[in-house]
Amino acid sequence: MLSTEEIKAIDAERAHYPTAQAVGIEAMKIVQHHRGWVSDESLREIAEYLGLSVESLDGAATFYNLIFRRPVGKHVILICDSVSCWIMGYEQLREQLQTELKIGLGETTQDGRFTLLPSCCLGACERAPVMVVDQDLHGDLDSEKIGEILAGYE
Amino acid sequence: MNRKPMATPLTQNITPHREPPDLKQYAQAGGYQGLQRAIKTLTPQEVLQEVKESNLRGRGGAGFPTGLKWSFVPRGDDAPRPKYLIANADEMEPGTFKDRLLMEGDPHQLLEGMILASYAIQAEVAYIFLRAEYWLAAQRLKKAIAEAYQVNYLGKNLLGSTFSLELHLHTSAGRYICGEETALLNALEGKRAIPRAKPPYPQVSGLWGQPTVVNNVETLCNVPHIIARGAAWYQNLSRSEDGGTKIYGASGRVKHPGAWELPMGTPIREILEEHAGGMKDGFQLRGFLPGGASTDFLTEEHLEVPMDYDSVQAAGSRLGTGSLIILDDRTCPVDMVRNLEHFFAQESCGWCTPCRDGLPWVEKILLGIEQGQGQPEDLEYLMMHTRLLGPGHTFCAHAPGAMEPLQSALKYFKTDFEQHIHQQRCPFK
Numbered sequence: 001m002l003s004t005e006e007i008k009a010i011d012a013e014r015a016h017y018p019t020a021q022a023v024g025i026e027a028m029k030i031v032q033h034h035r036g037w038v039s040d041e042s043l044r045e046i047a048e049y050l051g052l053s054v055e056s057l058d059g060a061a062t063f064y065n066l067i068f069r070r071p072v073g074k075h076v077i078l079i080c081d082s083v084s085c086w087i088m089g090y091e092q093l094r095e096q097l098q099t100e101l102k103i104g105l106g107e108t109t110q111d112g113r114f115t116l117l118p119s120c121c122l123g124a125c126e127r128a129p130v131m132v133v134d135q136d137l138h139g140d141l142d143s144e145k146i147g148e149i150l151a152g153y154e
Numbered sequence: 155m156n157r158k159p160m161a162t163p164l165t166q167n168i169t170p171h172r173e174p175p176d177l178k179q180y181a182q183a184g185g186y187q188g189l190q191r192a193i194k195t196l197t198p199q200e201v202l203q204e205v206k207e208s209n210l211r212g213r214g215g216a217g218f219p220t221g222l223k224w225s226f227v228p229r230g231d232d233a234p235r236p237k238y239l240i241a242n243a244d245e246m247e248p249g250t251f252k253d254r255l256l257m258e259g260d261p262h263q264l265l266e267g268m269i270l271a272s273y274a275i276q277a278e279v280a281y282i283f284l285r286a287e288y289w290l291a292a293q294r295l296k297k298a299i300a301e302a303y304q305v306n307y308l309g310k311n312l313l314g315s316t317f318s319l320e321l322h323l324h325t326s327a328g329r330y331i332c333g334e335e336t337a338l339l340n341a342l343e344g345k346r347a348i349p350r351a352k353p354p355y356p357q358v359s360g361l362w363g364q365p366t367v368v369n370n371v372e373t374l375c376n377v378p379h380i381i382a383r384g385a386a387w388y389q390n391l392s393r394s395e396d397g398g399t400k401i402y403g404a405s406g407r408v409k410h411p412g413a414w415e416l417p418m419g420t421p422i423r424e425i426l427e428e429h430a431g432g433m434k435d436g437f438q439l440r441g442f443l444p445g446g447a448s449t450d451f452l453t454e455e456h457l458e459v460p461m462d463y464d465s466v467q468a469a470g471s472r473l474g475t476g477s478l479i480i481l482d483d484r485t486c487p488v489d490m491v492r493n494l495e496h497f498f499a500q501e502s503c504g505w506c507t508p509c510r511d512g513l514p515w516v517e518k519i520l521l522g523i524e525q526g527q528g529q530p531e532d533l534e535y536l537m538m539h540t541r542l543l544g545p546g547h548t549f550c551a552h553a554p555g556a557m558e559p560l561q562s563a564l565k566y567f568k569t570d571f572e573q574h575i576h577q578q579r580c581p582f583k
Contacts, residue, residue, distance in 0.1 A: 016322040018362060021344040025327050056345075063346040063503075064327030066286045078287065082248035083447055084405035086493045087485055120330055120497055121248040121447075122287055125405035125477070126412045135289040 002045050006030055010049065020050040024057050028067050037068040065119070072115040073108040075153045078132040082121035088128040089142075094118075096146055097131075113153070161391050163379040164372070164399060165415040168259030174294055177301040180262040186307060188381035189266050192273055193313045196381075199229075201274040205377060207385035209397035213252075214242055214333070214370030215445065215474045216551075217463040220377075226357035227275040227365045236278040238366040239271050240342070241374055243284040243291070244326055244333040248447035248497060249479040252401040252413050253371035257284075257291035260375075261298035265321070267374030269307060270381055272319050275367055280321040283338055286328045295323055330501035334550050335368045337503065348505040349550035372401060394419025394462035400473075402461060404430035406480030407437045413477075419465070423457040425478065438483040441566055445474020447494050448555030450562035451481070471562070486582035487567040488574055491560055492520035498556035509553040512543045516560065528575035536564060 002010070013026045027046045028038050035042060038061060047054045061067045068076075079097065081090055094105070097116055101109050108115040124130045127139025138149050167175050167183050175183060192201050206221025227237060241264060245253040257264060268280050284292055299321055302308045310318045324342060326332050332341045336350035339361050360366025376398055380388045389397045396418045402425050403413040409431030416425065422444065426432065433439055441453045444461065450471035452459070459469045466473040481490055499513035516539050519532050540561040543553040564571065573581050 016324070017344075019343065022342065024344040025341075026324075029325075029327060059346055060344060064329055066328040081493075082497055083443075083479055083490065083493050084249050084411075087406050087479075087482075087490070119287070120501060121246055121250070123245050123251045123254045123285070125249050125251050125479075126403065128405055128411070132287060137290075 002031070002049055003034065006034055007049070010046075021052055021056070023050055024052055025060055025064065025067070028057070028061055032068060037071050039069075071108070073112050075113060075134050076115045076117060078117050078119035078122065080120070080122040080124075080128070080130050081118045084121070084125035085129040090129045092143070093129050093131070093141055093146070096143055100146065100150065114150070162399060162415040163391070164256065164263070164375050164401060165259070167263070168255065170259070174259050174261055174298075177262060177298070177305065180260070184382065185262055185378070186266055188378035189269055189307060190313065192270055192381050193315050193317065198274050198276055201270060201381060204385050205274065205380055208376075208380045208388040209385075209395070210373065210376050210380065210388070211396055211463060212370055213372035213376075213400070213475070215247065215448070215472070217473060220369065220373055223357065223369075224271070224275050224367060226355060227367060228358065229276065233276070234364055236364055237275055238361045238364055239268060239275060239277040239280040240338065240361065240366060240368045241268055241280070241282045241371055242333060242335070242338060242368050243282050243288070243371045244338065245288070245371070246285055246330040246333055246501075247475055247477070248494070249405055249443065250403065250446045250475040250477040251405075252403055252475065252477065254288060254291060255401065255413055256371055256375050257288065258294055261291075261294045262302070263375045263378060264295070264371055265298055265302050265307070267377040268321065269302075269312070269319060270377045271367065271369060271374055273317055275365070276317075277367070278318060278320065280319060281342060281361075282321070282323045283332070283342060284323060284325050285332070286326050288325075292323065292325055299323060329503070330497075331503040331550075331552060334552065337550070338368060339366065346503070348503045349552075351549070392418040392462075394460055395464065396462045400461065400476050402429070403475075403477035404480060405477070406442075407434045407482040407485075408432065408480055409434055419460040419462040421458055421460050422452075422478070425461065426457070426480075430478075430480075433480075433482065439480065440483045440485070440487065441481040443474075443479040443481075443559060444471050444476075446477050447479070447497060448472075448551075448558055449474040450558045451566055452562075453566050472558070484582065486524070486580055487563055487570050488520060489524050489580065489582070491563045492517065492524050494559050495520055495556060498552065502552060506549040508543050508548045509556075512539055513553060513556055515539065516543075516556075523571060523574045524580055526574070526577075526579040528571075528578070530575055532575065533564065533568075533571055536560060540564070 009030045010027045047057045130139040210220045211217045331337045332347045337347040341347035356366045400418045405411045414429045441451045495517045499517045502509045504510040540557045545554045
């Protein structure tokens, strides 16, 4: 069941669009915000509430990078793998993160603390290499900074 | 060429790492004067005409004349309603970060530009289509939108006129293709962001089948200044035929990566050496992408080229977003192109076969060459793809854009490709 809070947020979004379909993506983001990810059950609940077919909503869900159809960790790391970050040391950064977290790209740490995802250009190329943790942008990264940054997310 | 006096209308209110000006501060700095002037003294047609005369061209990459784009929207009492104006704030072109600077640094400037554009085409509803990861921009835009509603710069009967405008912030869920004009419309409608066939063009049949104009953030940010100070003043900011200033960026191994607002037509050497501080110590310039990931490489021989649409095109590339990505002498050009093609393959929407199947093939060939398994015929396969995925063979410009860095790398860095294949390894490792 969608929570009262989720319904309230979805209804607020409805005011911005003339069709229910247009609210679908935002509704999934709202549910994801509350539950961490969009399960099959969540998807059905949203589709039913908005009067959309589950298939069309899932079609949108699987298209967009930031709708998670599998559980993610408490903190999601988006590491920029695009060209400016790649030139400035993305590969070493990724390897260090993978070693420290003991996971590959797309995976979640055993303790459920972090999920590591690749991201295309985060639009902060002047501070390359960069990554985002939850909603915080971290730039000019080097091997020393990584440990400190990770320690900041319990 | 004579240098014009420096003027930086777009970034004059922006102080990095500081809160952006609120409505009051923006107005004190001269903001919303263009809006006041337009609503009180100009007809929509006169606003459109002023923008046409300014010679403003779209700053999202394609460089289409903005006033001309607006003029395709049906006008008059018989025009279909509602009409829509969309700010394309889905900045995901690798190497590009100018729109972030504008939205985080001066959100009211974008809003004023959007209101003026909406007035010119008589749109009733406007959306900002913002990429998901720009949380700070979202927060600041939301605040600015609320402030603008409070003083009736948005809402019903703006400033006592008959013109009304609702403006909404839409945050995306992430895909590069959402920045493509027609894919953006599908995304905003809640569908998979696949491009639409043109014609009909969005100006006639766009969002929900209604007349729609989609403009890039930087494009719209120019509009308040053109309306407040006139087309002639705006033209005069430029060092080229194209009006105004441009926010140029540079990233890679330069001393001071960043973005700077400079006269349109500033030579590449000046951007690179004076503003970006030249190459980092120990690194030499090998080449650069002048306007983001989907533009052709240029090299040292092009350093005197002025960064405007026609000059960069004459040099064999595109101005694109005006964001230089620098290739240095210690970075493998083959591997750089592999990184670029990985991005394009991953971000293909999959709608048309050449793009969906061709880009992963290109990536695979490049990976093979980079890893020392390249065959001499691979270069022919790559060349073939630059033709088969080029303009006219695919549904939208995604794959042709992906072919630009590849075709130019095969031209300028051919010996690097050949060395990889001949030595069966990457000479840079």
